[in-house]
Amino acid sequence: MTKVYVLTNNKGGVGKSTSATNIALGLTAALRQLGAARLKVLLVDTDSQAHATLVTTGSREHDNNLYGVLMADRDQATGLLQQTIVASQWDSDLHILPASPVLEQAERELMSIPGAPYRLTESLAKIAPHYGAIVIDTHPSFSLLTEMALVAATDAIVPVEPRYLETVGLLAVMSKIYAIREGWRVPSLHVGGILVTKMDKRVKGHRQLLDDLRNHQQLGKLVCGVIPMNEAVSYAHHAHQSVYNYDPKATASEAYARLVSRLSRRLVSGGAQ
Ligand SMILES: Nc1ncnc2c1ncn2[C@@H]1O[C@H](COP(=O)(O)OP(=O)(O)OP(=O)(O)O)[C@@H](O)[C@H]1O
Ligand SMILES: [Mg+2]
Numbered sequence: 001m002t003k004v005y006v007l008t009n010n011k012g013g014v015g016k017s018t019s020a021t022n023i024a025l026g027l028t029a030a031l032r033q034l035g036a037a038r039l040k041v042l043l044v045d046t047d048s049q050a051h052a053t054l055v056t057t058g059s060r061e062h063d064n065n066l067y068g069v070l071m072a073d074r075d076q077a078t079g080l081l082q083q084t085i086v087a088s089q090w091d092s093d094l095h096i097l098p099a100s101p102v103l104e105q106a107e108r109e110l111m112s113i114p115g116a117p118y119r120l121t122e123s124l125a126k127i128a129p130h131y132g133a134i135v136i137d138t139h140p141s142f143s144l145l146t147e148m149a150l151v152a153a154t155d156a157i158v159p160v161e162p163r164y165l166e167t168v169g170l171l172a173v174m175s176k177i178y179a180i181r182e183g184w185r186v187p188s189l190h191v192g193g194i195l196v197t198k199m200d201k202r203v204k205g206h207r208q209l210l211d212d213l214r215n216h217q218q219l220g221k222l223v224c225g226v227i228p229m230n231e232a233v234s235y236a237h238h239a240h241q242s243v244y245n246y247d248p249k250a251t252a253s254e255a256y257a258r259l260v261s262r263l264s265r266r267l268v269s270g271g272a273q
Contacts (some may be wrong), residue, residue, distance in 0.1 A: 015197035020137035026260030045099035141175025155192030
């Protein structure tokens with residue numbers, strides 16, 4: 001079964017798109033290095049802001065995009081999906097299912113379509129066997145599109161900034177994930193981890209919040225990585241580059257590489273070979 005990572009948190013600006021894009025590219029490189037049988041990685045952008053689409057393809061105006069795939073008749077969805085996926089500008093083995101601002105209207109239109117929450121899952125199931133991994137970026141809300149992304153996923157990774165590390169907010173995100181898993185009968189969906197982003201070790205409050213999180217009875221064991229606050233991320237973002245490409249020695253590049261290395265070991269042992 002292909003692992004499907006979803007980066008989700010209803011809080012905005014916590015590093016979902018940065019993490020989705022850099023994890024996706026990192027996994028592409030890792031699968032190649034590990035000599036996996038399935039080398040390609042698919043990045044699915046379900047956010048109408050289309051930031052992940054923009055930085056990886058250079059445009060957020062793709063005539064064919066996720067909206068068309070979600071609205072298509074069932075018998076045409078797979079064909080349309082294949083026409084919609086594009087190679088990224090970052091790596092020919094990193095493919096993108098682009099988002100578009102028109103996804104904003106999809107929410108309302110999908111409400112009236114029976115089985116709408118499973119539409120993304122159904123489309124991805126047809127192409128998943130071609131990919132070593134799939135990574136999904138989401139909108140900063142628990143909208144229908146985010147719920148569809150969670151239904152399609154196997155591993156939810158929750159990026160969170162140290163200043164937002166109130167355990168109450170994080171527990172609410174966890175409950176949402178568990179509610180989708182139980183209520184919508186998606187037993188394959190697991191919490192893949194809490195990813196602390198924009199960590200500034202010089203700030204006492206950040207260190208305190210990270211310690212509190214690590215010592216938290218339920219949440220502590222879920223921390224899967226810490227990405228430092230690093231201006232290379234913003235520069236890379238503006239240059240539409242991955243942080244590894246912008247500066248492979250940057251602290252954020254090294255932290256994302258460590259996270260990807262942990263994820264990819266599980267990928268290969270889990271069957272991407
Ligand atoms: N580790 C980091 N160090 C410094 N800046 C960062 C880091 N991670 C992300 N940023 C910056 O923070 C901003 C928000 O990041 P990003 O777009 O990834 O968040 P998001 O959760 O996807 O936002 P949204 O909720 O709007 O989709 C961007 O300007 C990005 O460059
Ligand atoms: Mg985003």
